[in-house]
Amino acid sequence: MAVYKVFLILAMTVVVSAIDSKWYDARATFYGDMGGGATMKGACGYGNLFKQGYGLATTALSTALFNDGLTCGACFEIFCTNDPKWCIPKAGSIIVTATNFCPPNYTKTKDVWCNPPQKHFDLSMRMFTKIAYYKAGVIPVRYRRVLCSKLGGVKFEIKGNPYWTLVLIYNVGGAGDVNAVNIKGSKTQWIAMTRNWGQNWQTGIVLTGQSLSFQVTLSDKAMIEFDNAAPAGWQFGQTYDGGKNF
Template identity: 50%
Template sequence: MSGSWTAPLLVSLLLGLALADVAAAGGAKPLTPGGRQVHHNHGKFTAGPWKPAHATFYGGRDGSGTTAGACGYKDTAAEGYGVQTVAVSTVLFGDGAACGGCYEVRCVDSPDGCKPGAAALVVTATNLCPPNYEQSGDSGGWCNPPREHFDLSMPAYLQIAQEKAGIVPISYRRVPCVKQGGIRYTITGNKYFNMVMATNVGGAGDVAALTVKGNKRVKWTPLKRNWGQLWQTGEDLTGESLTFRVMTSDHRKATSWHVLPKDWQFGVTYQAPKNF
């Protein structure tokens, strides 16, 4: 019902060179286990309080049109997020900080819109629902600031609400992301410009900071958020086994030691043995 963000034009121009090596690699992303995982913080991410919002849907009945977007994920179905996903409004998106975070949503206070007997649903934030300033916030501009809004994939929406409703009131809260297997790391680009994506992150699910250290280096190199959950560095990381340290929004950290071997390749996904 709401037109979610699909691809950033300016960033795509900047990434043209960086993505060349991915095309050369044929886009294959076999999961390669390696390294060991160390957690620097104890405890678990806990669910937050319930808050009011509204939900709409976008994409096709099979989730088509929702598997990429403003977070930088290429194919959420292949990357472990499935189609239980959501595009969140600007105030929730936080310039990409929300990407990977998990929310529990439930349809409320709409006998004609809510699906009878539907249970709450857990979805992952993988896209931005952009503002539509040509329409008011209470009539079409559902994702206009300061509204907190969830534009669910159609398969997710139909689990809690009826299609005819179009928009329904919901309650939502942040919840831990439960993942199978360890954190996954993919580097695209070339030796002069690296774009790193960390996926399948458990716990808080989002990535607030990412650092890397090669086996020949003493110091850690902080990466800078480029857009969504794509992180960049101009350091030449080739020819070294790489260790990544992920920090999530609750300030918990996990270090994946030597998760990428010395002969790592661009466009290949490497998986740590553990998660948050």
């Protein structure tokens, strides 16, 4: 019986794999409401976060963490600390994906949480209230980078026009933050894409009528090749599942 109980406990434990085991100090606020409407879209290029699998487990990052959009898709473990008035007792930690940017405000002289060089998380309201009371407004937190766990394959949303292909890459596991992308049509060699903004990657090579393959490299140098992720009949405005993940 004792062995069975231990097995149940282990089976119910969520294993979090840290990219960096060190914890860092930061602060956190929230934006939007409990429904998360205000957290949709944003500076990373994602759209409807519910449809794209991120839901409300998201955060906007201050300039010091955002890295001009390269950190989009990264996952963080965060807990409230050193504030017994506002931290919820025994709340544990939350894990969120970076999906937006918290812009600096240089016109203010106080409460400028997202201004450089401060490390700050602007959480969805649902995530904030898992670790702190709503009325807190702003709280001290500790955080670390962790591996992202996503359901299904990496997704490729193709936008643009016949002469300019823009691909949003989302639902990325592992380190989560895409740092390099190559694309290959069935009639071309590998082509290095450039980052347009957030996690939108582009090329000016004509690729219509060709099946598309991708090589996606994350910040930790892990790379997966997605062969024929989009069929020859792919259409602009459609999303294609790479069939595997990091």
